[in-house]
Amino acid sequence: MPNLLSEYNLHTQAKLGAMAARNVVFPAAYPRQRFCESLQIDLNFATILPQGNYKEITYSALSRAEVRARFGIPDAAFLVLGVGFADVRKGFDLFLQISRYFIKSRDDVYFLWVGEIQPLLRAHLNIEIQTAQASGRFFRVGFNDDVEKYYSASDVYALTSREDPYPTVAMEAIACGVPVIAFDKSGGTPDMLRKYAAGLSAEYGNVEDFRDKLLSVLHHPTLAVDRPRLVTLASALFSFAHYAQDLLWLAQPGLKAVSVCVVNYNYARYLQQRLDSVFAQSYPVAEVLFFDDGSNDESRTLAATIAKTYDRKLQIMANLQNAAQVFAQWENAVTAARGEYIWIAEADDDCDPQFLSRVIAAMEGADDVTLGFSDSQMIDDTGALIAPNYQSHYREAGASMLGNSGVWPASEFTKQCLSVQNLIYNVSAVVWRRDALLAALRRCGDSLRDWAVAGDWRLYLEILTHEKGRVAYVAEPLNRHRRHKDSIVGRAIAQQHIDEIQKMHEILAEKCGLDAAERANQQNYLRSVQNLLSVSKTENKHHLRASHKIKPVIARKPKV
Structure with a gap:
């Protein structure tokens, strides 16, 4: 704004900065207009982006x-509020003048200013301030970070600023359901008030018009009815998370919106590590959603506490009882998410801070990538390292291609890495294109409820045989896959495990047109799993591995 630029002698710096920038962001059209007029420049590339309300206060x-x-x-009385450092620009003298009129003319209007007063202005107005306070209807509170309660107590916010580009105080007032009166041409707020019927604007510098506008809104029934509407309006207009995301997109136009969906059932003991890893991601995420399937431990409370510690927003969605339908939970998560990409982060797993950055970079490095994943470390219940990666398993399975990062057509990846066994060992290692995942979940529908072990394998196949896109892979073990003692191998559902592998082999043969050699490979793998699971139950694993040299099947978490 012109006066601010002049007051701080910023004309030269502001002009140089604006001309050098790829984009200049203004909160409203009027501040942009006055900025350009003051500096005598034309900013056709400027962006109008109303700032978010970073405190997110509520009534x-x-x-x-x-x-x-x-x-x-x-x-029954009315409270008129002003907030900020009281100086000439903020119009504290005008606020005082308006209060004097109402103190004399009415006995039901009170005034409160929250904030320190500029010392020189205080000296000039000291007698007037003391007189107003002596009336018992004018109050002043010094600097106070807890302003929410004062907005809630007020009925009207008096924005008496002579110049204020787009003040946060106006957004905070509206967030508490309080209408705003402002001087026209003082900044971007008056246009916003007119557009959304969030208050009134008075003729610039006309105190009489300002007090008339203020007088016109002093009606409790109308104020009470309008308060919920203003609260809802502020929530939609002034989301700080959306504002920050928009700024990131302006700074990095190629940035993708990523939704993180943490799915949980009774994993409170792992949530600190899981949410630490989510909040530590170097790639900005658009939202973090927490889906709890009726846990009977302290999962939900703990998740909220951890998010608060990070000062991060966590949207918690919970079933009151365990539904034991993990893919229905996935569909709920994908439906609720708004990102272009989605990461289903199982609550017991962990990852490197660079996980999203590396995988998304790989996905964005090629056209038509449907999903991307990374290699994983294996850890046990306590977090101790079992294996540094899955490379030995990939080699054993004949998938030497996974020794290095790469991007492959879906058909090639399916035949090499999914036709015999599922070599995407952990869903937490996967970033999906949201529309592709949602479409696959809906195509499979209720049939996924029948899968207790291999449902993720079924879903990968559905996506990759329908979308005809590509798969991106990062060979770094950026994901940490937790393998539990109570995994499938030890849970007396060995036959179901075998049946689902056999069922997947039949679906794969039909969808991919496997030849005789590929079908033989499937049969060999199925026999190895049958032998392994049979010996697991008799606790003779060492004998089996020594005599048949079978690579242990990766124990999968049950999808129930």
């Missing part, structure tokens, strides 16, 4: 009653 009836009782303000 509290309890706070309203508490503050009004503290100052002795009757319920």
Whole structure:
């Protein structure tokens, strides 16, 4: 704004910065207009992006009653609020002048200013301030970070600023359901008030018009009815998360919106490590959603506490009872998510801070990539390392291609890495294209409920045989796959495990047109699993591995 630029002698710096920038962001059209006029430049590439309300404050009836009782303000009276560093630009002298009129003309209007006063201005206005305070209807509170309660206690916000580009105080007032009165041409707020009927604007510098506009809204029934609408409006207009995401997209136009869906059932003991790894990602995420399938431990409370510690927003969605339908939970997650990419992060797993950055870079490095994944470390219940990667398993399976990062056509990847066994060992290592995953879940529908072990394998196949896209792979073990003692091998459902592998082989043969040699490879793998699971039950694994040299099947978490 012109006066701010002049006051701090910023014309030269502002012009150089604006001309050098790829994009200049303004909160509203009017500040952009005045900025360009002041510097005599034309910014055709400027972006209008209203700033978010970073405090995300909300209305509290309890706070309203508490503050009004503290100052002795009757319920039937009106409280007019001002917030900020009281100086000439903020129009504190005008606020004081308006209060003087109402103190003389009405006995039901009170005024409160929250914030320190500029020392020189205080000296000039000291007598007027003391006179107003002596009336018992004008109050002042010094700097206070807990302003939410004062907004809740107020009925109208008086934005008396002579110049204010797009003040946060106006957004905070509306977030608490309080209409705003402002001077026209003082910044971007008046246009916003007109557009959304969130208050009124008075003629610039006309105190009489300002007090008339203020007087016109002093009607409790109307204010009470309008409060919920303003709260809802602020939630939609002033989301700080959306604002920050928009700024990131402007700074990095190629940035993709990623939704992280943490799926959980009774994994409270692993949530600190899991959410630490999510919040530590170097790639910005658009949202983090937490889906709990009726846990009977402290999962939900702990997840909320961890998110609060990080000052991160975590949307928690929970079933009251365990539904034991993991793919229905996945579909709920994918439906609720709004990102272009989705990462289903199982609550017991962990990962490197570079996981998303590396996998998404691989996906963005080629056209038509449907999903991407990384290699994984194997860890046990306690987090101790079992194996540094899955490379020995890949070699044993004949998938030497996974020794290095790469991108392959879906058909080639399916034949090499899915036709005999599922070499995407852990879903937490996968980043999906959201639309492809949602479409696959819906095509499979209720049939996924029948899969207890190999449902993820079935889903990979559905996507890769339908989308005809590509698969991206990062050979670094950026994911950490937790293998539990109570995994499939030890849970007395060995026959179901075998049956599902056999069922997958039949589906693969039909969808991929496997030849006789490929079908023989399937049979060899199925026999090895049958032998392994049979010996597992008799606790003779060492004898089997020595005599048949069978690579242990990767124990999968049951999808129930």
